[in-house]
Amino acid sequence: MLIVIFILPIFSLESYSLLKHTTSQLGGQNMPYAWIMNMVFIFLGLGSILASWNYLSGYFLHRILILIFGTVLVLTAFYSHAPIENSIPYNIEEDKVHSYLAKITGFSFTFFAIAMAFIIRDRTNIIIAIVVAIIDTLFSIIMFDILEFTGIFQRAIFILSFGWLIYVLVKRIELKNGIQ
16 A cells, blocks of 8 residues: 555656645546556455454444445545546546545544444553544545645545554454463
């Protein structure tokens, strides 16, 4: 994921800016190599579900939230954002669907992080889960106010969110195996 979100922009349109443009725009309709970013969305969505499913055994709400998050993230790969240049043809309805899916993805992950705070046992990791939810929410709001840095805020959300999810899953495996 990191390689794609930071290196693929080099191969995109000359007008694509890592600072300004999002990963959704990188995978946008008729964008060069968009299929690569869209494959990342698919792998991240499916990977989130598969990696979390066993860990969430017995937690129905949490499973539903991660299922919504992962499924909707996968769907963003099939309903792409508009391209960054107006001269490139695109389907406006597909762009609208992508926008709704992206919002659902963000909300469902934030709700998931908050819900995780209720099943995590140690205080530090409870606080981390809540902080992840708060930062994701704040960055989502800020990225629409500071358009010159939308791409950086969105990448920060990706790194923080998936980094935290990996951390939580690894921590769970360590606890299960008796590793402190």
